[in-house]
Amino acid sequence: MSADHSQSSATRAAARVAFVTCGELPDLDPDDQPLIPALAARGVTAEPVAWDADADWSAYGLAVVRSTWDYAKRRDEFVAWATSVPRLANPGGVIAWNTDKRYLRELAGKGVPIVPTTWVEPGDEWQPAAGGEIVVKPAVSAGSVDTGRYDLATQAGLAEAHVARLQRAGRTVMIQPYLAAVDTAGETALLYVDGRYSHAIRKGALLTGPDTGVEGLYVEEDITPRTPSADELALGERVLAALPVPAGDLLYIRVDLLPAADGPVVIEVELTEPSLFLGTADGAHDRLADAIVRRLP
Ligand SMILES: Nc1ncnc2c1ncn2[C@@H]1O[C@H](COP(=O)(O)OP(=O)(O)O)[C@@H](O)[C@H]1O
Ligand SMILES: [Mg+2]
Numbered sequence: 536m537s538a539d540h541s542q543s544s545a546t547r548a549a550a551r552v553a554f555v556t557c558g559e560l561p562d563l564d565p566d567d568q569p570l571i572p573a574l575a576a577r578g579v580t581a582e583p584v585a586w587d588a589d590a591d592w593s594a595y596g597l598a599v600v601r602s603t604w605d606y607a608k609r610r611d612e613f614v615a616w617a618t619s620v621p622r623l624a625n626p627g628g629v630i631a632w633n634t635d636k637r638y639l640r641e642l643a644g645k646g647v648p649i650v651p652t653t654w655v656e657p658g659d660e661w662q663p664a665a666g667g668e669i670v671v672k673p674a675v676s677a678g679s680v681d682t683g684r685y686d687l688a689t690q691a692g693l694a695e696a697h698v699a700r701l702q703r704a705g706r707t708v709m710i711q712p713y714l715a716a717v718d719t720a721g722e723t724a725l726l727y728v729d730g731r732y733s734h735a736i737r738k739g740a741l742l743t744g745p746d747t748g749v750e751g752l753y754v755e756e757d758i759t760p761r762t763p764s765a766d767e768l769a770l771g772e773r774v775l776a777a778l779p780v781p782a783g784d785l786l787y788i789r790v791d792l793l794p795a796a797d798g799p800v801v802i803e804v805e806l807t808e809p810s811l812f813l814g815t816a817d818g819a820h821d822r823l824a825d826a827i828v829r830r831l832p
Contacts, residue, residue, distance in 0.1 A: 552581040552827060553590070553598040557605040559752060561585065564602045566814050573824035579831065586613065592620040596831040599624050599786065603808045604752040610634050610675050624786035624830060625806050632779055633806040636674045636709060645777040648770070648800045650793060655708040661698050663691040668713035670742060671697045673706045677808065678753025683746030684713050693745045713742070716794040722802065723763055725771040725790045726811055726819070729826045730782030732768070734816030737761040738791075760815045767792055767799050774804055786826055787811055 552574060556563050563571075563583045574581045584590050586603045598620050606613035614634060618627030625633075632638055639649045654674070655661045663669070665687070671694055672682040681701065685694035701708045721737040739757030763771070771790045775782035782788060789805035813819040 550579050550831060551595050552579055552831070553584040553592070553595045554581055555586050555598050555600045556583045556602040557752070558585045558587065559605060560602045564810065566810060566812060567601050569813070569820045570824055570827075573820050574827065577824060577828050579828060586616055592623075595622065597622050597624055597827060599827060600630070600808050604677055606634065606808070607673075607675050607677050607680060622830075622832070624827070626780075626784075629780060629785065630807050633804065634675060635707070636676075636803060637707065638804070639801065641779075642774065642777050642801065642804070647773055647777050648795075648798070650711050650714060650795070650800050650802050653710040655698060655702070655710060657702045657705050657707070659702075661695070661708070661710070663687045663694055668715070669694060670709075670711045670713050671701070671746070672709050672711075673701050674709055675706065678749070679741050680749045680753065681746060682742065684742035684744055690745060697746055714793045714795055714800075720794045721761075723761055723767050723792045723799070724805075724809075724812070725763055725767065725792070726816075727771075727775065727782065727788040727790075728786070728819075728822045729829075730775060730785060730788070732771070733822055734812070734819055735761045735763045735767075736812045736815050756810075758812055758815065764799075770799050770801070774801060778804070778806075786830065787823065 554563055554567060554570065561583060571581045592598055600623065603613065614631045617623060617630040620627060639652065643649045668684060668686050670682065670684050676682065683697050687694065698708050717740045721739050723735060724738060725735050726733045737759050741754055741756065770792060774790045775788065785806060787809065789809035791802045791805065792799040793802045813823060
């Protein structure tokens with residue numbers, strides 16, 4: 536093999552991108568699929584690869600985590616995989632931090648308003664306090680799986696059973712007030728590419744009652760474009776500033792906000808495998824494709 540030839544195959548390898556998905560979505564989420572022709576137009580070959588496939592990750596100039604929505608039950612395996620991939624967006628260390636929502640405590644410690652949360656560890660005693668509606672969910676979760684809403688006036692026993700079930704599975708449990716303004720105002724997701732604001736969406740309320748199990752990877756969502764308020768954008772910037780790495784180092788960031796009495800609060804920060812809702816905003820696929828190309832070696 537001539538030196539020239541090996542160099543050109545190295546260049547081709549560097550220009551290949553893996554979009555990382557799960558076995559149940561071998562062709563990616565439809566919202567991500569246009570990224571492949573967008574990269575092709577930029578001279579870059581991209582293909583879907585499942586995170587738990589027997590793949591040679593060093594063959595890619597960049598692996599971009601997308602629809603790995605089956606990781607919640609295998610988080611340790613997923614984090615071990617993420618930290619082993621040489622060029623991953625977002626990086627493995629960030630994924631280790633972001634796949635357990637106890638990161639919300641850290642953000643709260645830095646003054647970021649979050650949904651008020653009681654943290655219940657597997658060995659802790661927990662009993663419902665006053666009335667009202669609460670949400671029970673695991674600290675490691677995605678797609679609203681294992682998440683339930685309970686009216687303590689009539690469903691306290693069901694809430695206790697849900698908490699106990701998660702504890703028995705060794706999971707940290709989050710208990711929150713149900714922020715009912717989501718029923719009318721919805722949830723706001725702010726999307727950033729390379730740390731710069733790109734677009735936003737409104738997500739309709741998702742929880743109707745107790746957790747009865749979800750068929751599949753996620754609960755269906757009602758998504759529409761949204762123009763965020765100045766308060767929401769300002770909170771988004773505070774979240775970015777409180778992250779453990781510079782926001783500009785991250786290919787994508789999604790900050791999810793719920794409306795509360797004194798303004799928006801953070802429900803989660805998605806740095807791992809968020810739906811990016813690229814199809815809801817003009818130019819969003821192109822912005823992400825350009826950011827991917829900038830990261831190639
Ligand atoms: N405290 C809450 N108040 C109102 N709705 C909530 C609350 N917590 C969760 N939800 C609803 O449940 C959905 C899933 O919860 P979330 O914390 O985003 O977990 P996941 O990581 O599964 O997306 C949210 O999009 C929202 O509709
Ligand atoms: Mg969510």
